[in-house]
Amino acid sequence: MKNNSYADVMARKADILRHSLGIDFAAFEQEHISFDYEAMMSAVGLSLDEITAIQRHTGVGDTPMWEMHNITSLARSVAKSGFGARIFIKDEAANPSGSFKDRRASIAVHTAKKLGFKGVAAATSGNYGAAVASQAAKAGLKCIIVQETYDSRKVGQPEILEKTRKCEAFGAEVIQMTVGPELFYKYLTVLEETGFFAASLYSPFGIAGVETLGAEIARQTRQIAGKDPDVVVTTHAGGGNITGTARGLYRENCRPLMIGASVNLKGLHMASDGHFNRKSFTTGHTGFGVPFATNPDRSDMPRSAARPLRYMDKYVTVSQGEVFYMTQLLAQLEGLERGPAGNTSLAAAFAIAQTLPQDAIVVVQETEYTGAGKHINSQLSFARQNGIEIVFGDPADEVAGKNIILPQEPSLIAPKDVDMDYLRKSLIRNNLAKLPNDVKPTEQDIEFLAQETNLDTQRVAQFCVDIVQNIV
């Protein structure tokens, strides 16, 4: 019988995942730090048309895109004359389980079924769990979701408890855990015990499934406006959303500025039991957004298919108060009750639109469903019960875990730029740290880092020198 101690199970990680996914990641490894990303993505073995056909079969995708006339007008009213781009929103809440995550789940579940797996498992506290459960229900597969749900007092965010309920509504088993990264340990033991397919958020199947979202945005924007979008704003957490969307846009020869947006949770530690319930966003925040940008392979896959810095031109943060405010405006001005977490990109887009001329187009590339628990009122009530102050003021003064500052007026919505070069250097530094002593990155490694950071090889080489000399 196998030893199931923490250390033993974690040591078997690569083996467990190879059996649970049908992909041998070792085949894509190249030099010291490089691997063949495109070859790994090709392991999905499906064209964009085939992926689209699979998604149509299970009701995924082909979601509507709406122009936000009233929010655009409000942005124009506070922008300088002639500015205020048209804001479009892709209503991903129209997917079967209520978010774009159905696209990610659909290809994983399809593959699991095709390969003869009896069930699928995923480790997630977010919409992805509901998506996997929904797709598994349709495919007649069993489903297990391992979820970080409670603090040590068994108190859970209403938003997460709603995800538990939704997964169970689709017939899934939900394993609820207290706070901590060792959730992954339980997940691995479940995969080993059941032999289920690892429907990871970060597998090539997951990311390939999002490419249809990018392709639809290109086609729909052309259809509605007769031109390409100038900017696509993506809520950014683990990086799969922006990666898949950008890849899909590129497939349609559409190259808008790709902007990632996260809720700023600076100061809150994601693995802290005490901080767990002091945040009002459980995804789409910097606690995932920054580490997954600078070290994508920290995910549950040996190599993550979500590699955000390859595709992100700009990265901004917004405050919790700004997102709650925009969520309310979306309901009150546009008659759309969505989010809240999915409206992170909308809050950013509202300000970004004001920097662009009125004929420009900014696409907010997702919405998500809302309901009891997963709602601004539920989350704000929970925050207030946990001692978080909710006030009107300048959101720039918000301190995550202490207060939520709703903008006193819409002109105060002002996303903050994250220094892209800082993120790129961090990614390079994290990679250089993998090199054995006295081993220098090869030409192929430098080329790989250039792709990873969307920089030219010369700048990467210079960054490497800077890092080695401890200048940065």
Add this chain to the structure above:
Amino acid sequence: MVKRGTYVQIKATILDIGERAVGIPEDTAATPLLMWCKGKLTRDSEIGHMAEIVTASGRIESGILEEVEPITKLDYGQYIPEMAQIGGFDDEK
């Protein structure tokens, strides 16, 4: 006594304090990693005692029987007066 076949929630300790991963925050390290699972009892059991369940995916799990026929308690929270000031009827425009 809770009858065999009843839908329940059990609680189990996955990692004790001291077995937790290196490098996690101190407050988290000071607590055990706990798990809750739902399923049907495989035999008659008592609340607060060890019990065994079959889960929705057909797995067997055991732990302390904590809740019988657990429900989800979710709502739309309390009235949040600040929300009424955003784009709503408090707007004097």
